[in-house]
Amino acid sequence: MDSPSGHSNDPVPAAERGRGGVGLVDEPAPNPDDQGKNTARRRSARRRGDVVFARLSAAAGLTLVVAIGLIGLFLLIKAIPSLAADHANFFTSTQFDTNDPKNLRFGIRDLLVVTVLSSAFALLLAVPVAIGIAIYLTRYAPRRLSRLFGGLIDLLAAVPSIVFGLWGILVLAPAITPVAVWLNRYLGWFPLFATGNVSLTGGGTIFTAGVVLAVMILPIITAVTREVYRQTPVAHIEAAQALGATQWEVVRMTVLPFGRSGTVAAAMLGLGRALGETVAVLIILRSSAKPSHFSLFDGGYTFASKIASAAAEFSAALPTGAYIAAGFVLFVLTFLVNAVARAIANRGVAR
């Protein structure tokens, strides 16, 4: 790769190559002419920068992957002994009894149902509202109002979840009880609105929790969609306007299709938060001895609130492992949600 004369006549670039350019085979041979020497040196410096940066970012990415892998591994290792000692079916049992380490009976069926139901309900409520707000803020509101309103929504994200929990059970639950009662009375034949395993008027239901979760994930979904919609290329918007599109038609023809994958990503981000939310849900949901029947008016625990509720008793390894197993499922669930989101987002781009 280097001419021998290059080494003997011109030690400086050779030294540089020695430090940074290992493996860069197509390095130009040093030129006796001064100008050429400088160019070669500059080029090799830039290449070294590229290599260093590429390796650094690869290392950073790898660290992340390893860290996540280690977390998963930790959860799994701690969970396996308890899973082996489980006397109930881990996936289908509605029990979660860990009082007697010699007779562990725990399953995640109810946790899964409550978690998915409350998060999905929250998403269903939050996404349309967030999209509406984002469209309003980017396409309709006067600039000053848009900034003010956007700031207010961001402020929502700063409210501690414990406050949301208290507000949910003390203020919101009584306020939406009439809605819940109405739904239960007239649409009770539909499983989601059937009478649940906790008191409907008490308000400690998935219904209440879902509404609170919706409010909690609204800021992040709004913030992301607003940012995506704002980046709709002016050229597309003007193309629609020049065809005589009204404001709403502009949104439908350009903003929404352009922001589709971003919207999905935002929703999944929100879903991830809802799945993992702990304190607010713990405060709101009433527990019940009866299993869940896929009704929004059930109570119970989500993965996160179940684990948090038992945190005080994490002393014996086997019972603790039961909760860690539940945590592992939540971990996998969140991962799946992300993978699905990515797949949908990519498909949106490919079209």
Add this chain to the structure above:
Amino acid sequence: MSKRIDVKDLDIFYGNFHAVDSVTMAVQPRSVTALIGPSGCGKSTLLRALNRMHEVIPGARVEGSVLLDGEDIYGSGISPVSVRRTIGMVFQRPNPFPTMSIKDNVVAGLRLQGVKGKKELDEIAERSLRGANLWDEVKDRLNRSGASLSGGQQQRLCIARAIAVRPDVLLMDEPCSALDPISTLAIEDLMSELKDHFTIVIVTHNMQQAARVSDQTAFFNLPGAGRPGRLIEMDDTAKIFSNPNQKATEDYISGRFG
């Protein structure tokens, strides 16, 4: 189809910035009118004021009137949306809707006007694509994305989209500036065909192009930095390019400008 435009004392502003000063001109139907002049003299601004696209920019406004066959498009009770449906526009950079198929791009304007029948849409799509000299190149892939075409094809797609709604006027802002000479020729040929049906106003920096395609030419100039652009003179293209009345026009056309 094909209406005349009379611009009367039109002043155009961006907020407090006065961009175009008191333009009065007439654009004849079934002809191509070229707007030429140095960069920044307000050609695009004037063009966009002709179909009320100017006002989509915050703070932008106009004073004066633009008559389309005698009716003021800035009159009270006239909505900008309805104006833009009758005065189509083609932009400097091709801007097909990337999320729509080629066919959906062409009929996007018709859909906005409530045309629903699949057969009718298909027919108009074919007619418009033929009109834009693009049909043979895309007829086998009408359902592919509009973004999958080359730049020149995309621009012709945009022209097809604009003529699909059978506008009265077609405005084109440097439609060939991002294109190669072959695509440029294709679009110039297209313009001479289209002028049988539409009133065409085109902005161009290409003197030969203005000379080749236009019937009338309007020359704009900037009196000085920060001053609004002005219409210097407008006349038959042959006259402007052989024997203009103003010295500034002659200097600009012969390249002795600035």
